[in-house]
Amino acid sequence: xxxxxxxxxxxxxxxxxxxxxxxxxxxxxxxxxxxxxxxxxxxxxxxxxxxxxxxxxxxxxxxxxxxxxxxxxxxxxxxxxxxxxxxxxxxxxxxxxxxxxxxxxxxxxxxxxxxxxxxxxxxxxxxxxxxxxxxxxxxxxxxxxxxxxxxxxxxxxxxxxxxxxxxxxxxxxxxxxxxxxxxxxxxxxxxxxxxxxxxxxxxxxxxxxxxxxxxxxxxxxxxxxxxxxxxxxxxxxx
Amino acid sequence: xxxxxxxxxxxxxxxxxxxxxxxxxxxxxxxxxxxxxxxxxxxxxxxxxxxxxxxxxxxxxxxxxxxxxxxxxxxxxxxxxxxxxxxxxxxxxxxxxxxxxxxxxxxxxxxxxxxxxxxxxxxxxxxxxxxxxxxxxxxxxxxxxxxxxxxxxxxxxxxxxxxxxxxxxxxxxxxxxxxxxxxxxxxxxxxxxxxxxxxxxxxxxxxxxxxxxxxxxxxxxxxxxxxxxxxxxxxxxxxxxxxxxxxxxxxxxxxxxxxxxxxxxxxxxxxxxxxxxxxxxxxxxxxxxxxxxxxxxxxxxxxxxxxxxxxxxxxxxxxxxxxxxxxxxxxxxxxxxxxxxxxxxxxxxxxxxxxxxxxxxxxxxxxxxxxxxxxxxxxxxxxxxxxxxxxxxxxxxxxxxxxxxxxxxxxxxxxxxxxxxxxxxxxxxxxxxxxxxxxxxxxxxxxxxxxxxxxxxxxxxxxxxxxxxxxxxxxx
Numbered sequence: 001x002x003x004x005x006x007x008x009x010x011x012x013x014x015x016x017x018x019x020x021x022x023x024x025x026x027x028x029x030x031x032x033x034x035x036x037x038x039x040x041x042x043x044x045x046x047x048x049x050x051x052x053x054x055x056x057x058x059x060x061x062x063x064x065x066x067x068x069x070x071x072x073x074x075x076x077x078x079x080x081x082x083x084x085x086x087x088x089x090x091x092x093x094x095x096x097x098x099x100x101x102x103x104x105x106x107x108x109x110x111x112x113x114x115x116x117x118x119x120x121x122x123x124x125x126x127x128x129x130x131x132x133x134x135x136x137x138x139x140x141x142x143x144x145x146x147x148x149x150x151x152x153x154x155x156x157x158x159x160x161x162x163x164x165x166x167x168x169x170x171x172x173x174x175x176x177x178x179x180x181x182x183x184x185x186x187x188x189x190x191x192x193x194x195x196x197x198x199x200x201x202x203x204x205x206x207x208x209x210x211x212x213x214x215x216x217x218x219x220x221x222x223x224x225x226x227x228x229x230x231x232x233x234x235x236x237x238x
Numbered sequence: 239x240x241x242x243x244x245x246x247x248x249x250x251x252x253x254x255x256x257x258x259x260x261x262x263x264x265x266x267x268x269x270x271x272x273x274x275x276x277x278x279x280x281x282x283x284x285x286x287x288x289x290x291x292x293x294x295x296x297x298x299x300x301x302x303x304x305x306x307x308x309x310x311x312x313x314x315x316x317x318x319x320x321x322x323x324x325x326x327x328x329x330x331x332x333x334x335x336x337x338x339x340x341x342x343x344x345x346x347x348x349x350x351x352x353x354x355x356x357x358x359x360x361x362x363x364x365x366x367x368x369x370x371x372x373x374x375x376x377x378x379x380x381x382x383x384x385x386x387x388x389x390x391x392x393x394x395x396x397x398x399x400x401x402x403x404x405x406x407x408x409x410x411x412x413x414x415x416x417x418x419x420x421x422x423x424x425x426x427x428x429x430x431x432x433x434x435x436x437x438x439x440x441x442x443x444x445x446x447x448x449x450x451x452x453x454x455x456x457x458x459x460x461x462x463x464x465x466x467x468x469x470x471x472x473x474x475x476x477x478x479x480x481x482x483x484x485x486x487x488x489x490x491x492x493x494x495x496x497x498x499x500x501x502x503x504x505x506x507x508x509x510x511x512x513x514x515x516x517x518x519x520x521x522x523x524x525x526x527x528x529x530x531x532x533x534x535x536x537x538x539x540x541x542x543x544x545x546x547x548x549x550x551x552x553x554x555x556x557x558x559x560x561x562x563x564x565x566x567x568x569x570x571x572x573x574x575x576x577x578x579x580x581x582x583x584x585x586x587x588x589x590x591x592x593x594x595x596x597x598x599x600x601x602x603x604x605x606x607x608x609x610x611x612x613x614x615x616x617x618x619x620x621x622x623x624x625x626x627x628x629x630x631x632x633x634x635x636x637x638x639x640x641x642x643x644x645x646x647x648x649x650x651x652x653x654x655x656x657x658x659x660x661x662x663x664x665x666x667x668x669x670x671x672x673x674x675x676x677x678x679x680x681x682x683x684x685x686x687x688x689x690x691x692x693x694x695x696x697x698x699x700x701x702x703x704x705x706x707x708x709x710x711x712x713x714x
Contacts, residue, residue, distance in 0.1 A: 113532070115524075193564065194590075195594055195595075196591050197591055197594075197595050198529075198532065201598075203564060203565060203568055203598070206568040206571060207564060207567045209567065209571075210567035210571075228518075229521065229525070
């Protein structure tokens with residue numbers, strides 16, 4: 001077991017359990033998470049993963065789908081049976097079409113297909129980690145000088161109304177709700193369009209590009225940023 | 239060889255069983271005819287005998303023994319014609335009157351039916367034995383009176399029945415044997431030609447076909463179906479071969495580039511340290527490879543048969559609208575637009591994700607290959623028992639002779655080879671259509687291309703749709 005600790009930055013739980021049997025991938029994930037301010041515990045087989053998952057407190061657990069000793073889905077099922085509600089991210093090298101459904105049905109909270117960009121792994125982990133800590137019901141979302149009224153479904157930036165299509169508003173709302181964090185393309189497609197596949201084109205970029213034109217044109221600073229190869233991030237300067 | 243096969247074949251065994259059953263039925267039928275005829279004839283002759291007996295008894299009662307003898311003598315004259323037999327015998331069974339020379343020894347007790355043989359009815363040198371059925375009684379003075387009838391006809395009838403039965407059975411068996419052997423031979427012959435073809439396929443590849451006899455019977459239909467199955471398999475095999483070659487080619491190109499870059503980075507110490515361009519290019523190349531892989535696995539997964547688990551009732555219009563919305567921005571960036579026209583709701587049973595993906599591919603193609611300011615029209619309509627979804631553009635279109643090829647994996651038109659893409663999009667569309675039992679038709683939109691997908695409506699959904707459609711019509 002490799003355990004690397006750094007000082008907790010926010011006070012929130014920043015400890016992640018990585019259950020992964022491939023040594024190199026495991027080391028890469030752990031070191032990546034560590035450089036991004038997380039504490040990571042590594043379990044190299046199913047039994048160890050289950051033991052750690054049951055005994056320690058984690059923000060998120062990442063589970064490889066195929067593991068020695070005990071299958072990834074079985075671990076999730078056992079953890080859920082034991083009352084552990086920690087969000088689980090399934091990482092799988094299996095095909096995505098049926099496997100995603102099976103993984104989510106087994107109690108997984110998100111699904112990532114190997115190989116993946118580390119940035120996307122981080123983005124998904126952060127969404128999962130936040131889900132367990134923040135449950136706030138707002139009617140107005142604000143980032144910088146952008147204001148989204150969730151009741152009237154309207155947006156304005158520095159007092160100027162911006163005309164958005166309903167779907168564009170949904171996209172913007174999701175990005176703003178996750179302001180400061182990277183939202184992977186596929187995640188946007190999942191949350192806004194309820195689609196669970198990679199469209200394999202730059203279509204999401206084009207779509208977000210149009211939203212960005214409406215939001216960021218003739219403004220003092222840009223709000224929507226493209227993170228190359230991963231997705232988008234809404235961020236105000238300062 | 240063929241005979242042995244014939245005898246072993248299932249058809250032959252079935253034929254034997256049916257012959258056996260048929261033979262048993264014939265035997266039973268003959269038995270019944272025999273039984274009902276003899277019963278009828280016997281009961282008639284028995285009642286005649288009993289009537290005569292009663293009459294003779296009355297004669298005895300009124301005229302006494304002498305009168306009885308006279309009556310018997312009178313009747314004796316007509317006896318040979320009617321086949322009647324009479325015998326009045328003394329207490330010690332000595333004949334007194336009648337046409338029997340002696341008391342038949344084969345008879346049972348008094349007042350019981352019995353049968354015996356006698357030549358009494360044909361006196362003279364050419365005497366033949368007749369079968370007599372008779373009954374006797376004892377009169378108060380102790381004499382015995384026997385009255386009987388010739389039932390030889392019945393005997394002959396029985397013989398004839400037996401002969402007919404035997405002949406029929408022989409004939410049936412002979413005919414059945416010939417028929418079953420010839421039917422079996424025919425069957426075995428056809429099966430043999432199918433087995434021969436499958437053997438030749440196992441030995442030397444998928445080229446063999448089962449010969450047709452042009453009889454249009456079920457064997458020809460089976461052969462036709464098997465042949466078209468073989469055709470499809472052969473096509474698929476060729477496709478698989480083509481696909482593996484294409485995969486190899488499409489993999490080698492980016493992998494060679496990646497390898498070259500890494501090698502260069504290994505040699506060139508100064509660049510190896512940190513070369514952001516090389517790294518991003520390498521990641522982009524790897525992503526291309528991975529994207530191709532996931533497209534391929536996705537197509538195979540869609541083609542696997544158990545995908546229907548994710549089928550739900552979906553509104554085709556809602557999906558089409560979703561795609562149009564998603565791609566509107568892309569069309570807009572080329573100065574064009576995506577429009578959805580047609581009915582307001584058309585419900586089918588489908589996998590939403592896959593349909594969305596397939597329609598996305600078609601719309602994406604229309605925009606990508608379309609001209610500046612292209613207009614892509616997605617139309618959803620319910621026509622009779624079908625839901626028809628069509629995507630039309632006003633772009634350069636596809637030459638009609640390419641229509642059948644574009645759904646093949648990795649197939650790309652000459653002019654689009656320079657554009658990004660891997661030639662798998664339409665293969666996915668075809669796989670999704672096949673999974674949904676939908677037909678794809680390509681046509682010239684003059685100018686442009688029109689892709690039409692025809693889905694069958696579900697029975698339950700059909701009525702529902704019609705209701706909705708008429709509801710909309712009323713509102714408008």
